Amino acid sequence: MEHPQLWTSAWWQDSLALQAYVEASVDPDDAKKLCADVAEKENKPWSNLFETSSDDQLWWSLTWISCDPTNTRYITRSKALHAHVLQTWNASYCGGGVLWDSELTYKNAITNALLIHSSCELYKVTDEEKYLDNAIETWEWFSSSGMINSDNLVVDGLTEDCVPTGAPFTYNSGILLQSLTSLYEITSNKDYLSNATNIAIAALKRFQATDAPGILADDCCVSFDNCTCNHDGISFHGILARSLAAFVRAGGDVDGSVASALTYNAETAWGNRDVDTNQMGIAWEGPVDKNIDPNDACVAQTAGLQLLTAAGM
The missing domain is CATH 1.50.10.20 (Glycosyltransferase)
Known part of the structure; x- marks a missing residue:
């Protein structure tokens, strides 16, 4: 499927924008909230996150780790994207x-x-x-x-x-x-x-x-x-x-x-x-x-x- 974009015209660049915001944010709670909002959107209209090029998937694999390396939900998503590319x-x-x-x-x-x-x-x-x-x-x-x-x-x-x-x-x-x-x-x-x-x-x-x-x-x-x-x-x-x-x-x-x-x-x-x-x-x-x-x-x-x-x- 074609992924709806958040801020840019490319799914992989949305991941860069989110990662950059998280890493520059002076308010960790605000950054975590934005990551959670994006994750919620992915679980609704974006039913299949694998129908893109492999590099797009890996950009997001990295961004979910940047969002919160202790969040099991994000790490599970990161691992799934990585595994799909590795196939x-x-x-x-x-x-x-x-x-x-x-x-x-x-x-x-x-x-x-x-x-x-x-x-x-x-x-x-x-x-x-x-x-x-x-x-x-x-x-x-x-x-x-x-x-x-x-x-x-x-x-x-x-x-x-x-x-x-x-x-x-x-x-x-x-x-x-x-x-x-x-x-x-x-x-x-x-x-x-x-x-x-x-x-x-x-x-x-x-x-x-x-x-x-x-x-x-x-x-x-x-x-x-x-x-x-x-x-x-x-x-x-x-x-x-x-x-x-x-x-x-x-x-x-x-x-x-x-x-x-x-x-x-x-x-x-x-x-x-x-x-x-x-x-x-x-x-x-x-x-x-x-x-x-x-x-x-x-x-x-x-x-x-x-x-x-x-x-x-």
Whole structure:
């Protein structure tokens, strides 16, 4: 079925908006109430939560954990979404990994990076070894798949012939970075942190605005005057910012450069906000587009909120 949306034009971005609100909220009770309201809506008109792409399901798996890692109802939902995606694991297609789309024809980076991340987070809240095993197995497959190129950037996916394909996006690097950071936190294996460091450095070097060096940007928004992102692309750099913050918290930012980059981005985005509404724009180095579609404005605000939270603002 087609899922009714809450605030954005995509079910997965609704999960990001909810997660960002929960993590930025200064009132835990208010955040819990919003999560409960959303959960109640899912139990009524959204009778089947599995008829979407696998990555959408995993975004929500992570968001329910963020809502309340002690809430049995949320963890049960998170586990169900994770398990449904894991059913698409296919060793006959490129040796492993889960599939992305409803036609089960594409194996991509974001879905498998999210599977590692979701597995790690479920292990943290359940202590069930199978989730750690899922995370490690998926990473071992991912690391040999070719989706991490020689520049330590993560390309979009694999062709049917298992050839790496597609451009790198900020969120692919971000979620894999956060997955490796989680694996390091769980296992204390410094190989995971070393790989995470390589990806973080590469992402900060590659994803910069041409009109504002140091400001995180995807290729769809290389400058304020050349910003053509669709509703998906608007959110990507906020995901990278959140992931970089996790890397900093885990002790990976040895020289402080990642934390400094997050602070610079956050101060720039906040400084360019609409002071009447506190709305932030798509391109953090420029002002808000007053004609932006309301759904896209919510996505842009979610990305901005992720950035501010990542920088501790």
